[in-house]
Amino acid sequence: MRKLALPDEILLSIQQPARYIGGEVNMCVKDPKDVAIRFAMCFPDVYDIGMSHLGIQILYDMFNRREDIYCERVYSPWTDLDQLMREKNLPLFALESQDPIRDFDFLGITLQYEMSYTNILQILDLSQIPLHAADRGEDVPIVIGGGPCAYNPEPLADFFDLFYIGEGETVYYELMDRYKENKRANGTRLQFLELAARIPGIYVPAFYDVTYHEDGTIQSFRPNRPCARERITKELVMELDQVNYIEKPLVPFIKVTQDRVVLEIMRGCIRGCRFCQAGNVYRPMRERGLDYLKEYAARLLTSTGHEEISLSSLSSSDYTQLEELITFLIETFKGKGVNISLPSLRIDAFSLDVMSKVQDVKKSSLTFAPEAGSQRLRNVINKGLTEEDILTGAASAFHGGWNRVKLYFMLGLPTETREDMEGIALLSEKVAETYYDEIPKEQRRGKVQVVASSSFFVPKPFTPFQWARMNTKEEFIEKANLVRQKFREMLNYKSLKYNWHEAELTVLEGVMARGDRRVGAVIEEAYRNGALFDSWSEYFQESIWMEAFKTCGVSMDFYTTRERSLEEIFPWDFIDAGVSKEFLKQEWQKALKGEVTPNCRTQCAGCGARKFKGGVCFEGKN
Amino acid sequence: MKVRIKFSKQGAAKFIGHLDVMRYFQKVMRRADISIRYSGGFSPHQIMSFAAPLGVGITSLGEYLDIEVEDTEPLHTMKERMNRTMAEGFHVESITHLPDSAEPAMSLVAAARYYLTFRPGYEPEDPKGWMKELEEFYHQDSIRITKKTKKGQKELDLASLVYELTAQEEGVSMVISTGSQENIKPELVLDAFYQSKGMEREPFAFQIQRQEVYGRIPGGDSSLPFLPLKDLEAQDG
Numbered sequence: 001m002r003k004l005a006l007p008d009e010i011l012l013s014i015q016q017p018a019r020y021i022g023g024e025v026n027m028c029v030k031d032p033k034d035v036a037i038r039f040a041m042c043f044p045d046v047y048d049i050g051m052s053h054l055g056i057q058i059l060y061d062m063f064n065r066r067e068d069i070y071c072e073r074v075y076s077p078w079t080d081l082d083q084l085m086r087e088k089n090l091p092l093f094a095l096e097s098q099d100p101i102r103d104f105d106f107l108g109i110t111l112q113y114e115m116s117y118t119n120i121l122q123i124l125d126l127s128q129i130p131l132h133a134a135d136r137g138e139d140v141p142i143v144i145g146g147g148p149c150a151y152n153p154e155p156l157a158d159f160f161d162l163f164y165i166g167e168g169e170t171v172y173y174e175l176m177d178r179y180k181e182n183k184r185a186n187g188t189r190l191q192f193l194e195l196a197a198r199i200p201g202i203y204v205p206a207f208y209d210v211t212y213h214e215d216g217t218i219q220s221f222r223p224n225r226p227c228a229r230e231r232i233t234k235e236l237v238m239e240l241d242q243v244n245y246i247e248k249p250l251v252p253f254i255k256v257t258q259d260r261v262v263l264e265i266m267r268g269c270i271r272g273c274r275f276c277q278a279g280n281v282y283r284p285m286r287e288r289g290l291d292y293l294k295e296y297a298a299r300l301l302t303s304t305g306h307e308e309i310s311l312s313s314l315s316s317s318d319y320t321q322l323e324e325l326i327t328f329l330i331e332t333f334k335g336k337g338v339n340i341s342l343p344s345l346r347i348d349a350f351s352l353d354v355m356s357k358v359q360d361v362k363k364s365s366l367t368f369a370p371e372a373g374s375q376r377l378r379n380v381i382n383k384g385l386t387e388e389d390i391l392t393g394a395a396s397a398f399h400g401g402w403n404r405v406k407l408y409f410m411l412g413l414p415t416e417t418r419e420d421m422e423g424i425a426l427l428s429e430k431v432a433e434t435y436y437d438e439i440p441k442e443q444r445r446g447k448v449q450v451v452a453s454s455s456f457f458v459p460k461p462f463t464p465f466q467w468a469r470m471n472t473k474e475e476f477i478e479k480a481n482l483v484r485q486k487f488r489e490m491l492n493y494k495s496l497k498y499n500w501h502e503a504e505l506t507v508l509e510g511v512m513a514r515g516d517r518r519v520g521a522v523i524e525e526a527y528r529n530g531a532l533f534d535s536w537s538e539y540f541q542e543s544i545w546m547e548a549f550k551t552c553g554v555s556m557d558f559y560t561t562r563e564r565s566l567e568e569i570f571p572w573d574f575i576d577a578g579v580s581k582e583f584l585k586q587e588w589q590k591a592l593k594g595e596v597t598p599n600c601r602t603q604c605a606g607c608g609a610r611k612f613k614g615g616v617c618f619e620g621k622n
Numbered sequence: 623m624k625v626r627i628k629f630s631k632q633g634a635a636k637f638i639g640h641l642d643v644m645r646y647f648q649k650v651m652r653r654a655d656i657s658i659r660y661s662g663g664f665s666p667h668q669i670m671s672f673a674a675p676l677g678v679g680i681t682s683l684g685e686y687l688d689i690e691v692e693d694t695e696p697l698h699t700m701k702e703r704m705n706r707t708m709a710e711g712f713h714v715e716s717i718t719h720l721p722d723s724a725e726p727a728m729s730l731v732a733a734a735r736y737y738l739t740f741r742p743g744y745e746p747e748d749p750k751g752w753m754k755e756l757e758e759f760y761h762q763d764s765i766r767i768t769k770k771t772k773k774g775q776k777e778l779d780l781a782s783l784v785y786e787l788t789a790q791e792e793g794v795s796m797v798i799s800t801g802s803q804e805n806i807k808p809e810l811v812l813d814a815f816y817q818s819k820g821m822e823r824e825p826f827a828f829q830i831q832r833q834e835v836y837g838r839i840p841g842g843d844s845s846l847p848f849l850p851l852k853d854l855e856a857q858d859g
Contacts, residue, residue: 001633002710008741009826012679017637023710025649253638253646253709305649305707337652337660337668360664 005093005100006081014080018253019047022095025251026303028064028071032097036068036180038104040094040141043075043112044119045535050075051250052258054312055147056110059168061246069176072096073250074107076119077126079533085126092126101127105179107141111149111156114512115505115535120145120159121527131524133161133206138189142179150203151234151281152461154571155515155523157205161193165201165575166235167267169243174199197227201235204228208574210517216558218516218569233576234281238614240267240288245296248303260308260341261300263293265325269314270600270616272607274382274591275371275413277460278314280584281577283607284615285600290321294328301338309333310341317346318601326354334358344369347393352400362445365404366397372413373423379594380415382587387427394431395438404449405431411479411500412457412471415592421479425486425498428452432492448492453499454483456506460513461572462579464587470510470560476503504542505534511559516571519559521552580608623691624720625700626727628852631682635711640675646709647687653707656700657692673727673851674734674800674835677807684735684834686851688720688727716852724855730837731801733785733848736808737831739793744827753789759815760787767814780806780814785846787811797846800835 004011004021011017032038041060043050050056056073063071072094077085085092091100101107107127109120121131124143130136133143145153146164153163164172178195181187187195197204207228211219223230237243249261268285269278297309309329316322322345329340340358344367345351355364368390372378375387394405409424428450435448456476459468471479480500487498511519525548533539549556564570566585573581583606590597597605600616610617631643638646648668651658660666673686691700697717704714739749746752759765765780783799783806798806808830809823816823836848 004634008679011637012826017678018639018642021634021637023634025653025707025709027709251649251709253642255642255645302653302655305652307648307652337666339665 003098005098006090010081010084010088014084015078016047016254019075019078020081020095022073022098024253025305026248027096027250028060029096030064030070032070032099034067035070036183037070037106037176038099039063039069039071039106039108039176040074040101040104041071042073042107042109042123044109044116044123045076045112045533046078047075047252048254048256051252051256053110053112054258054262054264055168057246057249059108059172060250061248062169062172062244063176065244066173066176068180070096072104074101074123074127076122076533079539082122082126082532091128092123102129102141104141106144108144108146109160111145111147111153113535114149114509115540117156117512117523118527118531118534120156121524122532124159125527132158134158136161136189140189142189142192148278148281149512151277151575151577152513152515152572153203153205154517155512155519157517158520158524160205161189162196163203163205164235165203165232167237168235169237170235171199171201175202194225194227197225197229200233203232203575205517210571216555218571221569221571221574231574231576234578236282236286236578236612237267238286238612240286241292245288245292247299249300251304251306259306260310260339261297261304261306262310262312263297263300264288264312265293265316265319265322266313268615270318271315271384272382272587272597272599272605273371274380274464274587275410275457275460276314277463280462280579280607282314283578283600283609284612284617285318286615287319287321290324290328293325297329298332301333307337308339308341311343313343316343317351323350330354330357347389347397349396352396356400361401364402365406365449365451366394366402367406367408368393369408370427371408371410372416372420373409373425373427374420376594377413377416377420377423379596380591381410381413382591382596384596384599387430390427391430391434394434398435398438398448401445403435403445403447405451407431407450407452409452409454410457411454411483412476414465414468415594416479418482421483422486424452424454424483425490425496428487428496428498429490429492432490432495435495436492447495449497450495451497451499452487453501454480455501456503458506458510458513461570462575462577462584464584464591466514466570466584467564467566467568467588469563470507472557472561473503473507476506502537502540505537505540507556507560508534508542508545511556514559514570518552518554522548522554525551578607578609578612583607623694624688624722624724625691625697626686626688626718626720626724626852626855627704628715628717628850629685629687630713630715631676631685631711632713633681633711635709636679636681639678640672643676643685644670644672646712650704650707651689654700654703656689656704657695659690659692671726671728674731676832680736680830680832682832683715684832684850686727686835688724718852718855720855727837727851729802730851730854731835732799732803732838733797733836734800735786735795735797735833735836737790737793737795737833738808738812738828741826741829744824745792749792750789753792753794756794756812756815757787757789759818760784760811765814767810767817769810778804780811784811785848795833797836797848 063069142161145160150163182192193204196202209224213219266287268282270285371383459465529544531544659669669690701717768775786797837854839847
């Protein structure tokens with residue numbers, strides 16, 4: 001039996017002790033004495049969330065394929081255990097060996113969303129690792145960050161030794177080799193970082209100096225030693241079928257958010273929505289082959305025993321062999337008690353047909369993401385979904401037996417007017433009317449339910465909207481109220497429902513998303529004053545953050561509502577994500593004029609990702 | 623075909639709650655490719671029922687679940703396949719055939735045997751003597767207690783529900799009433815003793831292991847008229 005880091009007295013007095021014991025099916029077991037490198041892989045949120053993440057499972061599998069590496073996992077202790085660990089001065093530990101994180105060679109932290117940043121400090125703090133990279137000695141793990149938020153790592157620059165920009169499958173092995181060589185040669189931490197900085201995709205923040213203009217914008221951003229590159233080009237896998245997917249995903253004991261086999265069918269997206277960071281930074285779109293996916297689907301279901309399989313991608317309807325894949329999944333697994341969970345597909349005859357096969361139509365709902373309430377604004381954001389698409393799709397679905405529709409919108413998009421906002425209510429009303437027009441009274445099963453939700457728009461780096469002004473909290477709330485008011489005026493008001501997200505959190509997310517190195521102090525100050533699990537509304541305390549901005553003398557407005565000039569140097573400009581700044585500028589200007597850009601398959605827009613020599617850019621249809 | 627699976631739950635697995643254990647075994651059936659039967663309906667579920675939920679923090683050598691399978695695969699290969707896909711701490715001890723007429727395990731549960739020891743660091747000066755004293759306490763003909771229930775409180779005679787209690791070395795072995803009739807937890811047995819001494823039990827003072835779950839022998843009238851669930855239906859058949 002493995003030893004446990006926590007005594008029974010603690011495990012029996014906290015919620016969900018199974019979060020902290022490891023031992024799950026398919027956990028990798030190695031003797032730490034037999035390996036050269038111990039890598040702790042962290043998702044800085046509670047186990048239930050972290051265990052649902054596909055990327056970590058891919059990297060866990062990848063690292064543990066190497067005999068000389070033992071990759072283990074660590075997640076944020078929930079608030080109850082957090083408090084006990086601090087009281088008793090217990091060090092944070094990895095789930096597999098239950099050994100303290102501070103004894104590892106690496107601590108890799110995935111950066112999935114901005115509001116997890118205080119949890120990163122919690123992980124470091126509980127691991128008894130100095131928060132600042134500059135204060136770390138030779139015997140402390142190398143702290144490495146990666147994931148989508150690494151496309152602007154600057155707010156976290158002080159806390160990380162290095163960042164990995166891009167997809168993890170490409171240069172991690174090389175990084176590990178450099179580490180081993182350096183260790184063998186008795187090299188120092190600094191010497192390792194110098195070796196690492198030479199690897200493509202690796203960014204060592206300490207090797208760069210930033211100077212600022214008087215107005216606070218960046219004057220210069222330069223490497224301060226020869227080993228550091230001027231620009232860091234993102235890493236990506238060009239042939240997805242040539243890398244291993246997960247063989248045996250971990251199967252948690254407790255029910256986690258994503259309790260199913262997840263099959264990643266492609267990366268990137270052809271659509272070019274101007275608000276979407278993923279759609280830009282993961283370009284070019286690359287697909288996995290049908291045979292590859294069929295083989296993995298069977299293998300993953302067998303190795304986990306999961307009763308559900310779902311597909312993961314940014315836009316599954318664009319997968320060229322979607323019909324074959326879904327038909328295969330239904331024919332092969334439906335009879336074996338396996339549920340097939342379909343991602344949000346474009347609503348058409350095919351998708352309605354398969355949905356009626358795998359879901360209980362009476363219980364499920366249909367999802368559309370128009371994102372904006374008017375065609376004008378949908379053109380601005382380059383969302384190629386028309387009102388006609390939605391109403392035709394809804395009509396066929398109503399005939400197919402559905403009577404619940406979900407609509408997703410954003411408020412605070414650039415150029416937004418009152419008409420655009422009211423359009424959210426009007427479009428929802430039209431969907432409801434379609435139901436009453438299309439379905440004769442005697443065939444209706446009750447009222448139609450249209451649920452519209454709006455989130456608030458956050459401009460993100462590497463999107464055409466990176467220059468956009470973000471709304472204030474007050475503006476957001478005013479806008480949501482305006483939409484709510486309009487909903488009340490609708491004839492079918494009783495069939496409609498309108499929800500909106502919290503504005504406070506969104507504004508803060510906006511600061512982190514486009515923040516620079518000066519924001520790091522605010523994160524640290526907020527953390528020291530108790531900010532933790534900020535993405536959990538029950539734990540988010542706005543006042544701590546407001547106070548922290550004041551104490552640190554950092555203005556939120558500088559990062560959110562300020563108008564940015566086209567010439568401004570952004571904190572993330574040193575990263576080459578494939579899409580060029582020139583292209584993003586063009587798209588920004590086209591957006592302001594309401595001009596649309598066709599998707600990658602219709603016509604190449606010259607975004608810059610073609611230089612990676614693969615994916616949709618070379619499908620030969622351009 | 624109905625079969626009854628007996629499994630043990632050791633080590634860190636004791637922290638996994640009953641609902642999660644149920645989900646765990648559903649996945650075991652799929653990983654081991656057991657030809658388990660499914661219910662009808664739009665979302666079919668496996669035909670599986672557990673005998674008696676085990677509290678978090680308690681280890682066990684004798685947990686039971688019944689399932690229905692399609693074919694007559696040899697039980698030992700079924701057991702081997704399950705054990706190849708077990709997580710640490712879980713082990714299938716036996717699988718037995720049940721007659722089609724067999725009652726579900728849950729309705730048969732009448733008693734369970736537990737073994738309790740002091741958790742290291744919580745031992746009194748003389749643990750053996752302490753256990754002996756506990757044994758003597760249960761020699762009384764009647765032990766009136768008030769048990770908290772969902773509906774409020776009720777009066778019970780604990781002596782009639784503790785079928786056996788023997789001091790063994792540093793621990794104590796007890797057979798107590800379990801299941802839908804009268805479900806007694808081992809902690810309640812300790813608490814009555816502590817109360818009689820005017821003391822309170824420290825929450826983590828004991829390590830508890832369930833040794834076996836029993837059903838009542840039909841028509842049996844011996845002093846301990848119970849059989850392990852795995853043997854009960856075999857008696858019938």
